[in-house]
Structure formats: structure tokens, C-alpha cells
Amino acid sequence: MKTFGDFDGLALFIRIAQAGGLAAAERATGIPKATLSRRLSALEEALNVRLVRRTKKGVMLTEHGQQLYDRSHEAFMLAEEAVAGVQDEKVALSGTVRLSLPPDMATQVLAPALISFKSRYPDVMIEMTLADRRVSLIEEGYDLVVRMGSVADSGLAFKKIASLPRTLVASPKYVAENHDIKEPQDLHDVPALAIRRDLVEWNLRNRDGVTTTVTPKIGFAANRQTILIDAAVAGLGIVNLPNFMIETELKSGTLVRVLPDWEPSPVEMTALWQKDRITGRLIKAIVAEFTEAFKIGQASP
Incomplete structure (x- = not known):
């Protein structure tokens, strides 16, 4: 029996299968598509089986390809974890990390945290993209993404x-002109500000633990929370924003609380990454940096 020796090719096959195509695997690994294709063909020749079918949308695993992937990818994941476990910090905290971050949160907190991290670990190459859409982590070749809101089980x-705690706020002039807003149901027909004009719901809780949901009428939408702050200061309506983003305006009085007895539900911020990446130790270190940055920010007076 001929001994199999192309474990590098097998590792690249696993990356191609995970990414769903050669172009996506190129973005994820940094290895040129032509090289990936050549190594895949060499692996198929060595095994004397067809592993994938190439399509316009990417690649589809054959029966043999699926069998090989199912039986090998967990072993490679364990091998990568073992390698990462014995690396010293200098080696582990090095290399390139591609991140996709929500723009406002990146500007306020995440980017400063990354700059601090880079200062301590100069061998890390950080490539940051600010995007308010839900990028595909695997297909677009990102190592780490940060998302706002709930996260579905994605593997x-x-x-x-x-x-992040949030507060309903508006300008003093707006509140004076709409003094009849006394209960959550009064918010249904007043102009409100939001990132999107559709599917907007505000979940509110009062001090007695009573909860309610309102769907305000959106009169101004922008996919930047900093713009929504400016719009609220200008008196265009009520906005529901994270507390740390409006501290200055609340202290100066350019914004005031609306329905102070009712508190909106907090917004969750979550980091996501692939489980079987040799860069896992580096990614976890960056996630810890983000977590600590928000702890410090929320603890500040």
C-alpha cells in the first residue's frame, strides 16, 4: 500500500470545502486561487478520486469528497489547536487578522482597542473593515466579525x-412640544429616529418589571448612530441609543430622557469566528481586548 504524504494538500482541501469555493478559500487563506486549484487537482490525482465538482457558484463535494471531509476536518482542527497550545506568546500573537466591525462601535471603542493591542503586539497585521451589513465570515475571508443584536446558531x-444599556432621548425643544408623551403607547404615532425605517421595535421595561413593545413611526433613518444623535439634537424626533454614545449630550442638556420611568432593552454585541483556525489564540486575545475595553468604558464616571 502506497503511503499517503500530501497532508498539506488535505489541509487545503478542508479549507476549500469550508469556504465553499476557491475564491472564498483564497480570501480566507491568502493562497492564490490558481495554487489552491493546482493542489486540489494533485490531491485528487494522488487519491485517484474526484473530490469536488466545480460550479459557477463555487465547489460541491462529491460523495468521496464529503466522506473525506467528514473524517478528516475534526482531526485537523485538533492538530491546529495542539500547535497553537505549544506556541509561545510572540508566535501565537502574530500574523494577519481580517476583521469586520460595526462602524459606530469601531470608531468609539473597538478601533482604539485594536490600536492599543497593535502597540503591544507589533507582529500582528490588522486589516479592519467597517461594515453595517452582515458579512459572510467564511466566504468573504474574515477571521473575526463583530455584530450587533441577537446571533443565530451558525456553527x-x-x-x-x-x-449595552440604552435610553430613549430627544431634544428639550422636542419634548416641550410633545408634552403629552406619558406612556409607551404614546410613542406609536410620534416621529422617531432609527438605523432602519422598517422592522423597528422598542422593548421597554419599567421599574416594576412590566414590559411592553412599541413600534414607533420612523421619520428619519440613517445607518450611523452618530448621525441619529445629530438628528435628535436638531429636534427631529426620539431615538433609542446606547448610553455611552449619548453621555456628552445628556450632560450638556442638548438631549434629555423621554419616558424616564421606562428603560429600553440593552443591545448585545457579539464576536464570531471560525472554530478550527490556527489563529484561534490570537483571535481570542483580540476578543478579550474588546471585552475589557467596554468594561473600562462602562466603569468610567
Whole structure:
């Protein structure tokens, strides 16, 4: 029996299968698509089986390909974890990390945390993209993404970075002109500000633990919370924003609380990454940096 020796090719096959195509695998690994294709063909030749079918949308595993992937990818994941476990910190905390971050949170907290991290670990190459859409972590080749709101079970590793308290606020002039807003149901027909004009729900809780949900009428939408702050200060309506983003405006009085007896539900911020990455130790270190940055920010007076 001929001994199999192309374990590098097998590892690349696993990456291609995980990414769903050569182009996506190129983005995920940094290895040129032509090289991936050549190594895949060499692996198929060595095994004397067809592992994938190439399509316009990517690749589809054959029966043999699926069998090989199912039996080998967990072993490679364990091998990568073993390698990461014996690396010293200098080696483990090095290399390139591609991140997709929500713009406002990146500007306020995440980017400063990354700059601090880079200062301590100069061998890390950070490539940051700010995006308010839900990027595909695997297909677009990101190592780490941060998302706002709930996260569905996607088979990815994930960790909650922060739970951000929010407050309903508006300008003093707006509140004076709409003094009849006394209960949550009064919010249904007043102009409100939001990131999207559809599917907006505000879940509120009062001091007695009573909860209610309102769907305000959106009169101004922008996919940047900093713009919504400016719009609220200008008197365009009520907005529901994380507390740390409006501290300055509340202290200066340019924004005031609306329905102070009712508190909106906090917004969750979650980091997601692939489970079987040799860069796992580096990614977890960055996630810990993000978590600590929000702890410090929320503890500040």
C-alpha cells in the first residue's frame, strides 16, 4: 500500500470545502486561487478520486469528497489547536487578522482597542473593515466579525463582548412640544429616529418589571448612530441609543430622557469566528481586548 504524504494538500482541501469555493478559500487563506486549484487537482490525482465538482457558484463535494471531509476536518482542527497550545506568546500573537466591525462601535471603542493591542503586539497585521451589513465570515475571508443584536446558531464560535444599556432621548425643544408623551403607547404615532425605517421595535421595561413593545413611526433613518444623535439634537424626533454614545449630550442638556420611568432593552454585541483556525489564540486575545475595553468604558464616571 502506497503511503499517503500530501497532508498539506488535505489541509487545503478542508479549507476549500469550508469556504465553499476557491475564491472564498483564497480570501480566507491568502493562497492564490490558481495554487489552491493546482493542489486540489494533485490531491485528487494522488487519491485517484474526484473530490469536488466545480460550479459557477463555487465547489460541491462529491460523495468521496464529503466522506473525506467528514473524517478528516475534526482531526485537523485538533492538530491546529495542539500547535497553537505549544506556541509561545510572540508566535501565537502574530500574523494577519481580517476583521469586520460595526462602524459606530469601531470608531468609539473597538478601533482604539485594536490600536492599543497593535502597540503591544507589533507582529500582528490588522486589516479592519467597517461594515453595517452582515458579512459572510467564511466566504468573504474574515477571521473575526463583530455584530450587533441577537446571533443565530451558525456553527461559528462566538462570545458576547458587551450588553449595552440604552435610553430613549430627544431634544428639550422636542419634548416641550410633545408634552403629552406619558406612556409607551404614546410613542406609536410620534416621529422617531432609527438605523432602519422598517422592522423597528422598542422593548421597554419599567421599574416594576412590566414590559411592553412599541413600534414607533420612523421619520428619519440613517445607518450611523452618530448621525441619529445629530438628528435628535436638531429636534427631529426620539431615538433609542446606547448610553455611552449619548453621555456628552445628556450632560450638556442638548438631549434629555423621554419616558424616564421606562428603560429600553440593552443591545448585545457579539464576536464570531471560525472554530478550527490556527489563529484561534490570537483571535481570542483580540476578543478579550474588546471585552475589557467596554468594561473600562462602562466603569468610567
